[in-house]
Structures are given as structure tokens and as C-alpha cells.
Amino acid sequence: DQQVKQNSPSLSVQEGRISILNCDYTNSMFDYFLWYKKYPAEGPTFLISISSIKDKNEDGRFTVFLNKSAKHLSLHIVPSQPGDSAVYFCAATEGGTYKYIFGTGTRLKVLA
Amino acid sequence: DAGVIQSPRHEVTEMGQEVTLRCKPISGHDYLFWYRQTMMRGLELLIYFNNNVPIDDSGMPEDRFSAKMPNASFSTLKIQPSEPRDSAVYFCASSQGRNEQFFGPGTRLTVL
Secondary structure, eight states, X not given: OOSEEOOOSEEEEETTSOEEEEEEEOOTXXXXXXXXXXXXXSOOEXXXXXXXXXXXEEETTEEEEEETTTTEEEEEESSOXXXXXXXXXXXXXXXXXXXXXXXXXXXXXXXX | OOOOEEEOSEEEEOTTOOEEEEXXXXXXXXXXXXXXXXXXXXXXXXXXXXXXXXXEOTTOOSTTEEEEEEETTEEEEEXXXXXXXXXXXXXXXXXXXXXXXXXXXXXXEEEO
């Protein structure tokens, strides 16, 4: 059973607009969440993370929001750029473990 | 640093053959992870090591899969015998403690 779900397999956004990628989880013991970006023929690269003691973390154009009561996190990219076109994976981990549980990914396409 | 190195990048083999995937983690990293990526299940953790010792192999699909880490700079994932359903992209990742994991470029395995 998927503990981390990304229900949108794909998303298209115009350049300059906001991209919002969503992720839901079922395990209330998860306490650390990450977003990875993956280009074709490359491995995933770390983008941004958030601890469960926070509800928001920002890094430049990227912001991650965490809603613990809804077991939901989202990644906002503002403004979106064509170079952001990639597959985005969210991941979660439980305190004291080193296992990342990944979602199935969302393919973002930013249109010029 | 060269990052995580994986070889081969592509492997095509016939059902029943033995397949060996190789990984060199980033120097100084004490955790090594093997993942499999498929369209249906996304990125799944197969096994991870800490200081060359296997910690959790609960994700290894069956006895046909085995992984070793004989030293801090080398790990192998072996499939014997291989089956068509093993076709996937296999990633190796390494980390220092619970910091973010760095992924290699992956090995695309096709079993005919």
C-alpha cells in the first residue's frame, strides 16, 4: 500500500506562473519530508525539505508547505521556468530511520 | 567530487541470466541505498547499508536479489536468475547520516 501518494501524474504550467505539486501521506509517524527533482537519464537530486515541527520552508523560488492535520504537503515554484520541467518526487521518513518512502512522481512541464 | 557512480548505465540481458549492478558511493558517506524505479510503483527502497553492514533488506523482492558491500567504496546488487519483470531503472544513493541522499545516474535494466 502506498504510504506516500502523488495523485497527479502530470502538470503543465505557463512560464512565469506558479506551479503547485501535491503529495499526501498516510503514516502519522513520518516526521521529515523531502522533494527531489529528476531529469531524464539522471538520478533524482535533492530540492528542499521540511521537518514536521515546521509548516513552511522556503529556498529561493521553491517553497514547501506542510499540513500535518491533513497529512498533506505541497511544493510551490514561483515563478516557474522552462528549466523546471522535470519529474518531482516527494518522500517521507520516520524519526530514527533512514528509509525514504517515495511517491510515484509528478511530471511538470513548464511551457515557454 | 564525482558523485555516486553506477555501472553499467544500461544492461540488456536474457531471462535466466545473472545480472550484477555496481555502485561507488561518495567518499565519506556512511549510508548506501539501492532503489528500483518502475512506472507503477515509483522509487522503491530495496536495501540499505550503514558502514558496509546491511541494515534493512525488507524491500528486496525475493531471494533472487542479493546485495553486498565489501568495503566503504563499493557495493553490488545481483539478480540471479533475472526475469522480465525485473526490468526497471536501479539507483544507488549515498548519504552522510540522515542528511539528504545523493543519487547516482541509475542503471536501466532490460530483461528479455
